[in-house]
Amino acid sequence: MLITSDANTQLEDTLAKMAEAAELDLTRWNRLKTAYEAISKWLSEDPDFFSEVEIEIYPQGSVSIGTTTKPYGKTEFDLDVVIHIKLLSSNYDPEIIFDEVVRRLNEHETYKKISEPKSRCVRLNYQGDFHLDVVPGCMVVVYNHELIDIPDQKNKVWLRSCPKGYQKWFIDIANRVQVTLLEKAFSAHKVEIEEYAKKKPLQRAVQLIKMRRNIYFNEKPENAPTSIILTTLAAQFYDGQASISEAFESIVSSIRNHIQTLYPHRPFELPNPVNPGENLADVWEAEPELYQHFISFIEHIYKEWEELKESHGIEEEAELMKGMFGEDPYIRAMEAKADSVNQKRENGGLGILSTGVMVDRAVEKSLPVKPNTFYGD
Structure with missing residues (x-):
């Protein structure tokens, strides 16, 4: 970590290190990659339905865009992968595709013990490590390799999705800033830029918002806004800031203003930016009380950040940051700083x-x- 007397740079460095402390580490990422590649291999070796079918498997959601965060108070990560089956969805009923994936997984001695079919995915519970949601998807048209139809076996319908397109959309927005405030600070210190400092401010801001969400809704996680809602809103309201703290503040403030100005009493739709026919916030229509929980969360996090900006002294700032983003990430960030101090001293x-x-x-x-x-x- 950086050792500097500049308060803004110190805050930036601490926020980045706290976000890193809560994300999927390289060791677990390698285990995840090994796990989903093994699933793809097992499906491809099916002597029956999948024997002649091309299958592509890839992560979606937070893994694909670099915004993973560990659930508060737990060791497991919730991660998604897509099983992209190169069959046209128009030729199959959605429940047939879903059932074939379940059948094949249950033919594996390990998978059948840890699998849990959901409405749109099969969850594999790797205890103490991660929950892997395996989402089957079929081609919509042969010439588009990004658009897929996901089987909703509960309602027996196909749901249109575009995880690769969403990943590109988000990363393109995050990359609007080429050199971040932290990268400039490292260059000023004439030292090699550390990996934790290379992630873009939008990615870090999303991680921090999700970390606060996990703590705020810890006792009633069913009331929490989904990661896709928070991530999409963050990207839409991000204005290219080179600073994590400025990006975080601008995003939260903009979402708050959006609510207060246009939607103080009723939910708004959130079209998928790469699949406009999909409302990412459709859950608010079905359960309007969740929208009220979302409003309360945004108002709370806005006021907390304002309090943090007005804090006086290291101790007060530390308590506020631990309360917002978690004691463990803060402690790990401070331990990293202590290591840097000792190394510089020596x-x-x-x-x-x-x-x-x-x-x-x-x-x-x-x-x-x-x-x-x-x-x-």
């Missing part, structure tokens, strides 16, 4: 200002801090 690169603030000597004029020998020498 390398002779740590300085101290007259105010007592530790800084990077390569960037700010300061007195040197001697390495800690633990013997008072």
Whole structure:
């Protein structure tokens, strides 16, 4: 992490490190990739229905756009993958495709023990690791490899979707900023940019909003707004800020203004940006009380952020950040900062200002801090 006396850069660095602490780590990502590739192989080796069918499998949702967050108080991640079956949906009833996927998975000794059929997916429960929602999908037309129909076996209908298109839409918006505030700060410190600092402000802002959502609705998660609603609104209201904190504040404030100005009493529709016929917020029409929970959440997070901006002193800021985004991510971020301080100290690169603030000597004029020998020498 960066060691600086600039308060804005410190906040930026802490927010990025907290978001990283709550996301899917590389080790678990590799286990996820191995798991879904094995599922694809098992389906492709089916001697019956899938024997001559081309199958493509790929992650969708937060994994595909880099916004994963661990559910609050749990160790498992909720992750989605698409089983893109290269058959035309118009040639099949949706329940047939769904049932064939369930049948094949249940023929596997491991999958049949951990599978749980849902309305639009089959959930595989890898205890203590992740819940993998396997979403079957068929081609809509042969010349479009992004558009798919998902079988809703409960209602016996096809549902149009475009996960690859959504991924591209979101990433294109996130990439509107080429050099972030953190990347500039690392360059100013003349050190290599660390991986956690390379993620775009929109991605980090979405992670932070979801982290706050998970805590806010911890006791009643069924009332929480879905990740697709929060992610889509964040991308639509993102204005290309190079700073995580500025992006977060602008997004939350814009959503709040949108609600207060146009929809204070009734839900609004949220068309899928790559499939306008799909209302991503259709749950609010079926259960209007969920929209009221959403309004309360946005108002709460807006007021919390305003309080954080007005906080005085490190201790008050720390308590507010832990309350908003979780104590564990904050502690892990501070541990990473402590490691950076110790490393700088040992390398002779740590300085101290007259105010007592530790800084990077390569960037700010300061007195040197001697390495800690633990013997008072």
